[in-house]
Amino acid sequence: MRGIASNVASVSASGIRRFFDIVADMKDVISLGVCEPDFVTPWRLREACVFSLERGRTNYTSNWGLLSLRKLISGHLKSLYGVDYQPEDQILVTVGVSEALDLALRAVVDPGDEVIVFEPCYVSYAPCVTFAGGTPVRIPTFAEDGFLPRLDDVRAALTPRTKAILLSYPNNPTGATAGREFLKELVEIARDADCYVISDEIYDRLTYVGTHTCVSSLEGAAERTILLNGFSKAYAMTGWRIGYAAAPPDVAEAMMKIHQYVALCAPITAQEAAVEALNAGEQSVREMKTEYNRRRRLIVKRFNEAGLKCGDPGGAFYAFPSVKETGLTSEEFAERLLYEKKVVVVPGGAFGECGEGYVRAAYATSLDRIEEAMARVAELVASLPGTAGDT
Ligand SMILES: Cc1ncc(COP(=O)(O)O)c(C=O)c1O
Structure with missing residues (x-):
């Protein structure tokens, strides 16, 4: 049929x-x-790709991504936020944050599971939850709260089927940022509910007011956080399609399993550009x-x-x-x-x-x-x- x-x-x-x-x-x-x-x-990043093509670097990479890139990502996250992710089994290089988000959801969501999303939010969140077989639970946010969710609303939305809370600060479309204290409370809520936090931090480097707090850096957060980030925004690399996820080993392994079958690896030329971005793009x-x-x-x-x-x-x-x-x-x-x-x-x-x-x-x-x-x-x-x- x-x-x-x-x-x-x-x-x-x-x-x-x-x-x-x-x-x-x-x-x-x-x-x-x-x-x-x-x-x-930036030209320097493009030039690195030209060299990489000249050297004949046109093959598949490890499903996880180039180890050299994963080591750089690990060092980058450590130096910016003090978080520890092992390049060997906790960092997965993906086809943009878009793929990382899809993998994260499919890795943890069972049919009928609920994923809390704060709206307004990036257009793909609720659809990707649905594609993964889950149910998006939408919590509205308001201008008078700086477009941050009310924590009581989050608590009230929890059910035994809540599998994850999906958030993104700085935010698309509101530009809202979230302070450390707010995020701490959100992590506590996730801990009490024993659910994951999927944190899309693609705009972290474009924080103009205050400093960015990486969710994984908060106490008790790393073990339940799937951190998503990439190169599209900060390095002006949208068309390269390159991002990454950093997660607890069992989640990273599950995400890698899906990635291995559906994408094999992120394009090597984009991975080479990402290496240059982290080495010389600051x-x-x-x-x-x-x-x-x-x-x-x-x-x-x-x-x-x-x-x-x-x-x-x-x-x-x-x-x-x-x-x-x-x-x-x-x-x-x-x-x-x-x-x-x-x-x-x-x-x-x-x-x-x-x-x-x-x-x-x-x-x-x-x-x-x-x-x-x-x-x-x-x-x-x-x-x-x-x-x-x-x-
Ligand atoms: C919040 C957010 N997450 C993810 C993406 C997609 O990023 P990528 O180009 O890395 O797939 C976007 C793109 O606009 C975005 O705004």
Whole structure:
């Protein structure tokens, strides 16, 4: 009997895609919609790949990934966060954080298990839980709490079937960051419930306010934490498809088993670039971060000046202003901004129901383009009845 599997059919396509399809046919559009750096991968990293290809490095690697890369990742995590992961059996090199997330979920979720996700969140979390046979349990977060979940809501959502809590700070789409004390309490909740914590820390290096806390570094966390990270954001390497997971040995082994059968290994050329990134990419990370921070300050200021309330995103490269003041839904606002002013933002509802009333604006584009885009945003807002511009 033919038919798409019900756990695949039940998931709808990403709400982001529709906007990108429209934009593809339009000219002079400024996109604040993308979720990738506008920077090209630093030359030194690209050059390392050219050399690696010249040397004929075109083979499969170990399923775990190059040992040299895993050793570097281990040293990198130790020096940044003081955490200990053995390169031999605790670090798995993956095809981006995307694959690492899928492997983590499939490694620990049994049919019917529940995974807690905090919304708004990265579009793939709930679908990947469903694909793994689990049930996403969505906890809304709110601007007035800095888009951090209320811990009582987390406690109330726990059931005997809770297998993991999935979180990501700095956050896509809100830019929210989580402090040490908050994360400590969350880990305690996970410990009491004896569930895993899957922590996607892909934006860790893009933290502008305070310092990033790696969840595994917290007391009692490492034994239950599956740490996901990668090279896409900090090193501007989205197209290379390279990331990693660091986990307790039994979980890492289970993830490797799936990876071995479905992907074999991450591409060797990308692994070579990642080696160079960890050996020599630090200066570039700092420079890009400085530039993002400039843009962050500008975009937040401009949204607020335009009458759209926008909190201070502590990390990643997204602003998440409210459009409630306009009387439009976020979808209506994004459509009008696109058709009337040729600026792309993503409606907040794409990241979970509680994202309604907000839009995500990525500041992964130049300061000039941001200035121009925000002038157009201000024009649109001023033209709408019921907003500051109307008075
Ligand atoms: C929170 C988050 N996790 C994971 C990913 C995917 O990362 P990768 O390119 O490493 O697959 C993204 C991409 O936007 C993201 O925002």
